[in-house]
Amino acid sequence: MNCISVYKCLCDETRLRILNLLREGPLCVCHVQEALQLPQSKISKQLAFMKRNGLLQSRRYNNWTVYEIPEERNTLLEENLRCLQDLLFSDAQFKRDRGRLSKIDTSVACVAAEQCCESKID
Amino acid sequence: MNCISVYKCLCDETRLRILNLLREGPLCVCHVQEALQLPQSKISKQLAFMKRNGLLQSRRYNNWTVYEIPEERNTLLEENLRCLQDLLFSDAQFKRDRGRLSKIDTSVACVAAEQCCESKID
DNA sequence: CTAGAATATTCAACTATTTGAATATTTAGT
DNA sequence: ACTAAATATTCAAATAGTTGAATATTCTAG
Numbered sequence: 064m065n066c067i068s069v070y071k072c073l074c075d076e077t078r079l080r081i082l083n084l085l086r087e088g089p090l091c092v093c094h095v096q097e098a099l100q101l102p103q104s105k106i107s108k109q110l111a112f113m114k115r116n117g118l119l120q121s122r123r124y125n126n127w128t129v130y131e132i133p134e135e136r137n138t139l140l141e142e143n144l145r146c147l148q149d150l151l152f153s154d155a156q157f158k159r160d161r162g163r164l165s166k167i168d169t170s171v172a173c174v175a176a177e178q179c180c181e182s183k184i185d
Numbered sequence: 186m187n188c189i190s191v192y193k194c195l196c197d198e199t200r201l202r203i204l205n206l207l208r209e210g211p212l213c214v215c216h217v218q219e220a221l222q223l224p225q226s227k228i229s230k231q232l233a234f235m236k237r238n239g240l241l242q243s244r245r246y247n248n249w250t251v252y253e254i255p256e257e258r259n260t261l262l263e264e265n266l267r268c269l270q271d272l273l274f275s276d277a278q279f280k281r282d283r284g285r286l287s288k289i290d291t292s293v294a295c296v297a298a299e300q301c302c303e304s305k306i307d
Numbered sequence: 308c309t310a311g312a313a314t315a316t317t318c319a320a321c322t323a324t325t326t327g328a329a330t331a332t333t334t335a336g337t
Numbered sequence: 338a339c340t341a342a343a344t345a346t347t348c349a350a351a352t353a354g355t356t357g358a359a360t361a362t363t364c365t366a367g
Contacts, residue, residue: 066272067196074192075355092314102357107315112354126313126364139268146264150188197325214344224327229345234324248334248343 068116069139077101077109079147082132083157084164085119086144089131089172098164124175131172190238191261199223199231201269204254205279206286207241208266211253211294220286246297253294 072078080099084090096106110130113119118140121130132140151157194200202221206212218228232252235241240262243252254262273279 066201066269067198070192070196071354074189074196076189077355079188093312103314104316104357104359105355107313108355111315123314123363128314139265139272142264142268143261146261147188150261199325215342225344226327226329226346227325229343230325233345245333245344250344 065117065137066139069118069137069143072113072116072118073143075109077105078113079151080157080160081106081109081113082118082144082147083151084160085130085132086148087161087164088169089129089175090164090169091127091129091172091175093127094164094167094169094172095130097167098160100163122175124171127171127175129172129175187239187259188261191240191259191265194235194238194240195265195269197231199227200235201273202279202282203228203231203235204240204266204269205273206282207252207254208270209283209286210291211251211297212286212291213249213251213294213297215249216286216289216291216294217252219289220282222285244297246293249293249297251294251297 073082077099081095084095084098092103092107092110095110096103099106110119110121114121114130117137118132119130120133121128123129132144136144195204199221203217206217206220214225214229214232217232218225221228232241232243236243236252239259240254241252242255243250245251254266258266
């Protein structure tokens with residue numbers, strides 16, 4: 064019953080805030096941390112939680128760990144991300160997060176995503 | 186952040202099994218209990234949990250409490266019930282539950298739903 | 308080898324959820 | 338009033354999830 068993993072990830076506000084950012088592309092832990100203004104270990108743990116539950120994948124690039132929503136997405140996740148975008152696009156908290164993210168240089172994550180695209184680390 | 190309530194309800198197998206049955210119409214606690222073959226207090230508590238989180242409504246009819254998914258459904262719930270139907274329609278456990286339910290006389294719940302439709306008890 | 312940046316993990320306290328057994332409550336019928 | 342059916346609640350034990358502070362790890366640059 065894989066759906067339960069998806070729902071377990073979606074039933075927490077911090078994790079939804081993280082997914083809200085990852086919709087737009089891969090990010091390192093530090094980017095998420097800065098955008099959400101939350102302690103490092105909290106972000107790291109929530110990302111690990113979602114990876115453990117199959118919602119995210121990660122790759123290592125030098126000092127960074129880049130997290131992203133996989134290409135081949137679970138149908139359920141896909142649908143819910145769509146719904147959430149509609150429901151949460153105008154949510155103040157989510158907006159603020161995206162605002163802060165837009166001011167951060169996240170290019171490392173993109174470079175990593177390109178460079179490592181054949182040698183994914185699970 | 187109301188979505189979280191929805192996801193909290195969906196991230197448990199027993200609750201998904203219950204929703205799988207309630208998709209087809211209103212049911213009393215005893216019907217669910219018999220179809221799922223689980224202890225009464227467990228069913229009662231899970232139904233209460235979903236009601237508390239706004240996913241279900243209930244009405245009292247004589248000795249019975251009839252639970253149902255409200256007409257005016259949350260968009261998110263609606264979408265997920267749709268997804269789940271596709272994903273779980275052929276799931277063995279869910280099939281068995283529906284099979285057992287089909288052999289139970291659940292007419293009380295329907296009568297109650299009709300009779301009480303103006304005087305809902307929240 | 309050393310220092311520092313980025314992450315991950317450990318630890319301990321805390322909160323929430325889940326469970327079955329037992330008990331309480333509500334209601335209808337007698 | 339008494340009984341039985343249907344449901345809800347209480348209780349205590351167990352498990353799961355969350356958190357921040359501190360520490361460990363990994364890797365790069367010098």
